[in-house]
Amino acid sequence: MVPVPRRTGSFRFWLAEQRWEWSDEVAALHGYAPGEVEPTTELLLGHKHPEDRGGVADTLAMVVSTGAPFSSRHRIIDTAGQMHHVLVVGDQMLDDTGAVTGTTGYYIDITDTLGEERQDALDAAIPGMVAARELIEQAKGAVMVIYGISAEQAFRVLIWRSQETNTKLRDLAAKLVAAVGEFGGAETATRTRFDHLLLTVHEWPEL
Known part of the structure; x- marks a missing residue:
């Protein structure tokens, strides 16, 4: 394996509860220590670059409405004001019956x-x-x-x-x-x- 720095982190989002779960890496990408904040949709959107926020909100609305897989390339601004270019890839999260219960995926920091x-x-x-x-x-x-x-x-x-x-x-x-x-x-x-x-x-x- 190629020894690259960890610039990725995972997330999960439960549709019924509108509840997010971030890995420590995703929290750090936004500028938070592990367990420092409880991620919410409002918090997530608040970190999006103003020019990208509307597009991400539309993507999230589509995910909530359809549960479909998605990908989004946009910019986030961490708590220190530093901008990161990220690629977010999400796939369907299913229960034992095959019903869609949420989305799970990764943040990838692709800042040049x-x-x-x-x-x-x-x-x-x-x-x-x-x-x-x-x-x-x-x-x-x-x-x-x-x-x-x-x-x-x-x-x-x-x-x-x-x-x-x-x-x-x-x-x-x-x-x-x-x-x-x-x-x-x-x-x-x-x-x-x-x-x-x-x-x-x-x-x-x-x-």
Whole structure:
């Protein structure tokens, strides 16, 4: 496994009780000590960047209404006033009968920082990645497109899942690429937008 710093944490949300549970890592991401606060929807929204708060509120309303899985990329501001870019991924939480009782998932801090710990992680990953570089790049590209994040952020997401699932990075990438291939392509609206981009991108200014 690649030794990266812990920038992820878990959460659970019970629909009937409107009750949140944060891991210590998620509390710390918001600037709180373990057990210092009881997370609520009001508290959660209060930490969202003002420009992102409405979109997150809409996502939460959709989750409460439908119980559907979700993902959200937005900014939060911790108690010290520091801004973090986060990716929040939630899946359905089911009871013994298969009924949806809530959502459970992870916060992933994808703030663009290349400190010494991050560089150490990259250096440690490179030797084992050479043979599988193409697959890892393909998996990284899929994560970038789906979540609208940078290459570095996508790589961090893959490393996170590698650690959480105790799966070698190259194996995780291979499985992800194979599974994405079974999607059958994007939805019509997305394909239409990409069609236009493919046919006009040559007219864009040089980067």
